[in-house]
Amino acid sequence: MPSADSFPCTILLHGGSGRLHPPGTPFPRQAAYARTLDEAARAGFDVLAGGGSSVDAIETSLRQLEDSPLFNAGRGSVFSHAGVNEMDAALMDGATLLAGAVAGVRTVKNPISAARAVLERSAHVLLTGAGADEFAATAGLEIVPPAWFRTEERWQQWQALQQAEASVPTPKYGTVGAVALDRGGRLAAGTSTGGMLNKKFGRVGDSPLIGAGTYANHLCAVSGTGHGEFFIRHAVAHDIAALMEYKGLSVQEAAQLVIHHKVAPAGGLGGVIALDRQGNVAMPYSTGGLFWALMSADGRVETNVCNMVIE
Numbered sequence: 001m002p003s004a005d006s007f008p009c010t011i012l013l014h015g016g017s018g019r020l021h022p023p024g025t026p027f028p029r030q031a032a033y034a035r036t037l038d039e040a041a042r043a044g045f046d047v048l049a050g051g052g053s054s055v056d057a058i059e060t061s062l063r064q065l066e067d068s069p070l071f072n073a074g075r076g077s078v079f080s081h082a083g084v085n086e087m088d089a090a091l092m093d094g095a096t097l098l099a100g101a102v103a104g105v106r107t108v109k110n111p112i113s114a115a116r117a118v119l120e121r122s123a124h125v126l127l128t129g130a131g132a133d134e135f136a137a138t139a140g141l142e143i144v145p146p147a148w149f150r151t152e153e154r155w156q157q158w159q160a161l162q163q164a165e166a167s168v169p170t171p172k173y174g175t176v177g178a179v180a181l182d183r184g185g186r187l188a189a190g191t192s193t194g195g196m197l198n199k200k201f202g203r204v205g206d207s208p209l210i211g212a213g214t215y216a217n218h219l220c221a222v223s224g225t226g227h228g229e230f231f232i233r234h235a236v237a238h239d240i241a242a243l244m245e246y247k248g249l250s251v252q253e254a255a256q257l258v259i260h261h262k263v264a265p266a267g268g269l270g271g272v273i274a275l276d277r278q279g280n281v282a283m284p285y286s287t288g289g290l291f292w293a294l295m296s297a298d299g300r301v302e303t304n305v306c307n308m309v310i311e
Contacts (some may be wrong), residue, residue: 008279008297009048011057013041015071015291015305016174017225017271030305033070037293038303040064045295054188054221055093055116055182062089062112063193065283067175069151072174074110077194085149087194088208090126091115094187094216101126101208108136109144112192115208117141126208144242149194155199163214175207177223179216179275185279187193189214189221190235196228206231211238219244219276220251226270226287230263240274251275255282 015037040253044061048054066074077085089111092102100119108114118127119137127135137143137249191207191214205228206213213224215237222237231237236258243254253289255274263270264286271285273292283292293303 003286007181007183007277008078008295009062009181009183010044010046010273010275010279010281011041011048011178011294012273012281012283013037013044013061013065013176013178013293014223014225014271014273015065015176015293017285017290018269026293029070031207032171033291033305034303036065036068036070036293037305038301041157041293041295041301041303044178048180048182049297051183053184054182054186055091055119057126057180057182058091058178058188058190059112059116060174062190063110066110066112066192069153070174071176072194073083073176074194075149075190076151076154076174077149078157079199080195081198085146085194086199087149087192087202089115089190089192090208090210090214091119091190092188092210092214092216092221093119094218097210099125099210099214100211101214102128102132103204103208104129104134104202105136106133106146106149107133107143109142112190113141114139114189115192125210128204129202175213175225177214177225177273178205179221179223179273181275181277181279185277187216187218187221187275189216189223191223191225193225194207205229206236211235215236217241217242217245220254220274222255222272222274223292224270224272226263226285227268230266230268231270232282234258234263234266234268236263236272240272244276251280252282256284259284259286273284
């Protein structure tokens with residue numbers, strides 16, 4: 001077992017699963033996706049390398065991804081059936097098992113920061129809707145008008161669905177998430193999303209639900225992306241941790257088992273990123289691809305966009 005302050009600092013991000021384009025076709029913004037993921041990973045790793053906590057690193061990285069219109073989180077969030085942007089986020093500290101989450105927020109600029117405020121400044125775990133926005137404002141977080149989240153691409157995407165009277169989006173899940181290990185061996189996980197395109201009736205997915213799309217403890221940290229209903233039903237993030245704790249599986253074995261032998265056979269599409277206390281990672285997915293970026297203390301620096309690795 002490594003001694004105190006000798007754990008291998010590691011941060012692993014995801015930017016969603018699926019494919020933006022069919023295999024073999026041009027991917028015009030591949031470089032932009034790769035660059036944004038890489039920059040966010042480096043920003044989080046710099047926090048870890050400077051002695052910051054895994055929670056600090058995750059908030060730093062995910063704020064950058066939320067500020068990018070490329071991902072379905074923060075400013076790039078998709079529209080609901082009512083034509084509004086409603087965002088969810090969660091953050092969990094594996095060392096203390098403290099967690100904070102928000103769902104259906106419309107005005108807080110960085111939902112992941114709102115989740116952290118719930119974790120650190122409230123007696124609750126999950127706040128929703130207008131109450132969550134109000135809490136974020138009282139916590140001193142940056143509040144923006146709902147129009148700030150509107151991007152033309154997402155608006156056109158939503159309008160196309162309305163015209164087609166469709167309710168099922170293209171299988172690309174742009175949720176963002178991060179797992180991190182700091183020098184003290186503390187693990188944390190965070191996830192942020194705009195939810196499902198064209199969602200109705202205040203639908204909430206797995207991302208802000210602790211144990212479903214987000215979970216961390218003393219053994220591992222997990223963040224998911226995919227069809228949230230399946231991740232909720234199978235308690236995906238917690239199930240991975242439980243398989244490690246109670247059956248002694250490695251992080252790779254546990255994550256593969258849950259995604260490929262539990263969720264996929266049930267009809268659920270998606271993937272997870274997972275990290276253990278030794279810096280080992282797992283990134284299984286059942287979609288056409290998974291966007292991810294990794295930086296670790298051993299010098300490993302990788303960014304993956306739709307199965308193409310740029311090193």
